[in-house]
Each structure stands twice: as C-alpha cells, then as structure tokens.
Amino acid sequence: MMVHILGLMLLWVHLFAGIIWIGHNYANVVQRPGFRALRPEDLGDEQSPTYMALLGREHGTFRYAAIVTWLAGVGMLWQRGMLFDAVTLRGYPAIIGTGFWIGTLMLLNLWLVLWPHQKKVLGFVSAPLEERVRSARITFLSARVNTMLSMPLLFFMAASQHGIALFA
C-alpha cells in the first residue's frame, strides 16, 4: 500500500511542479509570441518601463519547480524499478527514457543557458550594455527551445503509459 501511495505522491508532485515550470514557459509564448528586441536604452535606464517590466516578472519559482519536476520524475522511475533501463534506453522503458533525456536537457538549458544570461539582462551580474542586449536574445531562444522540447517530452510521457502499441 505504501509503495502505491509513494508512486502516486511522486506523480502528483511531478505533474504539479511540471505545470508550474512549463506553464510559465507557455504563458510567455502566449503573451509574447514574437521576439521583441530590447534597446540599450531599455536596460541602461533602470527606471525605463521595459526594464521595470522585466524585473517584475517571476524569476525564481519556475526554476526550482524544474528541479522538483526532474527529481520527482527520476523518483518515479526508481520507484517503478525502471530507472536504469529508461536512462540507458533499453526495451520499452526507452519510451519514457527518451522523455527523461529531453527533460534533463530542458533542465540544463534552463539553469546553464537561460538563467546565466537572464542574470546579465536583469543586471544581477554586471556586463556591458551590448552584452546585456545580446543576452536578451539568447534567453528568448533558450526559452523557445524548451517550448519546442516540451512537445516530444509530453508525447513520450503520454506514450509510455498510453501508447505502447505505437512502438510495437
């Protein structure tokens, strides 16, 4: 009984944190579908409306939700005894294993590409104005890469439970 409860809790946490993370990403796509280049004066003036709007956005919760999502996902694979086969893409666990690797890539993209550049854009890390403007383009592309990656990720997650026949 406890094993089932643990499995359910991990899935619950995985979905909840995942929605916070990817929901943040999708909200950005819906609200700002196209790239709007920043101008040096947007970032150079700390009172500019654009800079104030950037600062006012949420910058923390979704990054930690991404870690929680990843940990809960790994926990689910471990709890089901398929972590090794999934990660090494052996047999049918390769379906969710593909999701695991896509999710890992997304987590690394968020923490190692998007966030370091976002810190420059926001001025949390000092950088020349031109580099801050350039970093805004990189954060946009990094976020959109995760939007793109989320599509196969969700497909493989769903297929591992409901679409095994597609892979037979």
Add this chain to the structure above:
Amino acid sequence: MKSPFDTATGTIALGLLLTLALYLIVHSLVLGG
C-alpha cells in the same frame, strides 16, 4: 538573425517535427519496430 523560434507557430512546428523524428528513431532504432 531571424529564426523559426521567433514566432509561436514556428516553435510549435519545430516541436511537431522533432516529436515525429524522435518517435521514428525510438521506434525503429531503439525498439527495432
């Protein structure tokens, strides 16, 4: 420089293509279907 990621449609189109490509790879190469 413009990229397909500059529009929501382009991003979703790339996501669909990547999904199809990965499905075919996992289906044929990994599971040998």
